[in-house]
């Protein structure tokens with residue numbers, strides 16, 4: 111590696127040797143000792159050290175030393191390795207501060223040389239150092255010492271300064287490449303581990319990234335999809351045109367409803383089967399043509415669970431309504447029978463009209479039967495699916511409950527057409543419960559009921575001018591209503607500010 115002596119001056123030889131090392135080798139751990147060696151040997155100096163700037167750019171620490179074969183002063187070498195210098199301190203600190211090379215003809219006479227005693231014991235006299243730096247920042251310094259006193263050599267220092275810059279650039283580039291590698295690896299690991307599908311497309315809609323979760327969900331291998339049109343592969347045919355329009359709009363305007371929002375859509379697997387997905391699209395903000403990343407989640411399970419829940423709630427409501435109808439029948443039959451008995455008792459009394467002593471007990475019995483029947487009827491009547499609803503629909507049924515109310519109730523609007531019986535029953539029980547609450551708690555002067563049909567939705571509102579403060583968690587009535595309404599895919603709102611009346615508002619779809 112050493113360039114033959116005599117042919118070139120020593121600084122040129124050092125430069126050539128270093129150039130060869132830089133051209134030939136990777137920047138790794140072995141660079142430091144080899145470089146110190148070629149510089150030292152070409153220039154015929156005895157000891158060299160490589161100082162690296164700490165991460166916080168405050169101190170210099172020695173990371174490598176070299177000495178010629180003939181020179182032995184282990185103490186100075188190990189002392190150097192343990193030394194930490196601040197900016198401006200010692201020979202390396204000085205070149206770091208000035209970012210210029212420096213030369214000390216006699217280290218033993220220099221006021222700013224902390225290792226002076228050691229250097230003297232090791233027989234070192236002259237030293238020079240130069241910064242290792244990139245255009246952006248200093249990275250460290252290299253120093254060399256000689257046993258002989260040597261006078262400053264400007265040409266040598268210039269060569270070394272340019273060597274320091276080359277080294278600096280090389281090291282900086284290498285570090286940047288390493289950082290990119292590490293960051294790429296980290297990104298890859300995140301994509302690999304993600305449970306959501308992560309799919310990135312370029313400005314032509316072609317797939318550039320397809321993570322393992324996407325492979326599992328869409329049943330494609332990454333290699334099969336990279337570079338292919340995403341729409342063709344994972345969007346069902348009937349939705350493709352819409353996707354392409356939206357994508358074209360996104361590219362031309364930079365805007366889209368879909369960006370950074372959760373959307374529920376349909377995805378298509380490699381076998382053509384479709385499944386519900388939740389999608390969020392983000393634009394990747396990098397220079398160059400736009401790229402978009404979609405985060406896709408298979409929501410088949412969630413959709414299935416939601417449908418099951420809805421169906422089971424609907425079943426509960428149906429079962430409850432059915433039970434009420436049965437009660438209604440039982441009641442009619444029971445009451446009817448009792449009344450027949452009553453008629454019979456009265457008829458018997460009528461035949462005994464000539465024997466007053468026998469008529470009295472018969473009439474007493476009839477009166478007792480009548481009292482008990484009335485009592486029983488009253489108890490049964492509470493909350494039972496009313497025949498009037500089944501027969502006449504909402505208008506007469508609501509008329510009947512509002513007529514019974516002690517507080518004046520105005521019915522502003524009720525549809526005259528019949529609605530699905532589940533919807534009618536829910537509206538009926540909502541109004542009944544709301545008006546019962548009004549009577550029990552509100553201290554209202556008046557109340558108002560309105561039922562409006564619009565776009566296949568029925569909107570119910572019951573409002574009072576009472577004291578407000580209704581609180582569903584305090585009872586079961588309002589919560590039961592919310593369940594009933596929810597089971598039909600509707601919404602219930604309770605608006606009840608203290609002192610300002612209560613409004614119950616429900617919207618129920620009636621397909």
Ligand SMILES: Nc1ncnc2c1ncn2[C@@H]1O[C@H](COP(=O)(O)OP(=O)(O)OP(=O)(O)O)[C@@H](O)[C@H]1O
Nearest residue numbers: 547548551552578580581582584585586587588612
């Ligand atoms: N119109 C209203 N005005 C004032 N307070 C009300 C009104 N409606 C309900 N509340 C208050 O809200 C609470 C909850 O009402 P909810 O109907 O859910 O239960 P409840 O009437 O107490 O019991 P349940 O309906 O099961 O017989 C009531 O206890 C009452 O304090």
Ligand SMILES: [Mg+2]
Nearest residue numbers: 547585587588
């Ligand atoms: Mg109640």
